[in-house]
Amino acid sequence: MSEQQIDWKNIKKIATREAYGQALVQLGEDNPDIVVLDADLAKSTKTSDFAQAFPNRFFDMGIAEQNMIGFAAGLAAAGKIPFASSFAVFAAGRAFEQIRNSVAYAQLNVKIAATHAGISVGEDGGSHQAIEDLALMRSLPQMTVLVPADATETKQVIKAAAAYQGPVYIRMGRLAVPVLFAENYQFSIGKANIIREGQDAAIIANGLMVAEALKAAEVLFAKGINTTVVNCASLKPLDKDTILKVARQTGAVVTAEEHNIIGGLGSAVAEVLSENYPVPLYRVGIKDTFGESGSPEELLQKYGLTSTAIIQAVETVLKRK
């Protein structure tokens, strides 16, 4: 398994938001209770696909994210399964207290499907780059938080979110990212997937950092370092068993996420490890700073969200083993 090499140059790339748009249409066909809300960003979040297919079940709420979440709560209270979409900054940030009180506290069946998360938003700059949404959502009781890594997983995440009874936050990106998983890939809520195995260190990643983790693992393998790579798309509930298993097997852990290192995956893994099985840990992520304008690729480079950063992190934790 460790020898696996992905043809990164020719790999197909699809943005997770694109996959979301397609998955919604499929859901709409399968379940008449699915309704979709957007806050004047349907073309960007890709809910426009659903709007076109099911105009009577799509509601543009205008530029009013708080009210969009309130409406979603009411729709859910009356038996609908609403997907509410906007950019992550506005969905999780602007409407945070609506999500807290009208969705999570009320335990309503609302799916908050946020796109344009992280600094890979690019040119729009720091005002539009959510680096804290996962920290906000993860700290809410009742909330399930999912961060798919590619188009295949996004489709499964959307399906799983619709089937699950309760509030879910789904984090997706603007940038086209490599399609890592075949159709037979299996996502389930609360489950992390080991997608590469090695005994020296474990890299636990989610979102677009899963691809970077796999790239890093290949380079490290060539250097004689065998790493396990875990795709932790279910940030909450967190798969503690798998995290502890790979920590025990390798004795050194690196986390990688396109989010502030405060409050996201790195924090979640640190919480589990420090209370149960402390091992050397290094968190790759945005180092408690806002983003800026630039091309997504350059920004990912500048903010240390690359396979190179993960390789250095693995080498660092190995020295502390």
Next chain:
Amino acid sequence: MPNVQEMARLIRQDIITMLAAAKSGHPGGSLSAADIIAVLYFSEMKIDPQDPNWPERDRFVLSKGHAAPVLYAALAERGYFPKEELLKLRKTGHFLQGHPDMKKVPGVDMSTGSLGQGFSAAAGMALAGKIDNKAYRVYCLLGDGEVGEGIVWEAAMAAAHYKLDNLLVILDYNGLQIDGPVQEVMNSEPLADKWRAFGWNVMEVDGHDIDELTASLQAARNTTGKPTIIIAKTVKGKGVSFMENQVGWHGNAPSKEQAEAALAELKGGNNNV
């Protein structure tokens, strides 16, 4: 169905009794809304206390969630749960929370307490009714201080945009909020004009006149293509003379002695109550 006026009187007594037992809570805005709530729960709404989640029921959302005592009193008087439960309001381990919790209290259709949010959710419920072509109506009680929340106007715009004529909002216009008179804290006038400008059917009534409330609710049923708001002029603390129009009774419970005096007055046959 019992006499609505008599039910309002009982609800007011329940409010005083439960707040005195709880030793905290909001009497002023509960008492101001007692007649409105009595009309809704004992005359207007199609509901079934034996089947609180009946899908075809009319919904009620107490957007001014701090007036929970008036809602709990109505639910208990209507038979959703035993009246004894009212004495456990706000107590650890009991289901009557300080603000309405739909997951804990039978008959509560939406968890509220954070102002403005209940109205937005009520509009979402009305939209669901439209999608499914259901006959149920959604009722929502707003506070007059509550309209300071931006989401109220977002929801007002959206409800008119989606022509939610199955949504009926009653605004408990008692004129006082925690820090003082609404017009001094943050002037919301001209209120009726604002709602009209947002595309609503607006009625203005005496919020303590059962007949006027009943008639306006009936008229609202005949309004199509737009949501209706009934701006109900009320007196904060209504029915308890020493609480009436007093800002200080927004969020303070009566002492044992004060409660006894209030109950004596409420039971005493004051015809204005």
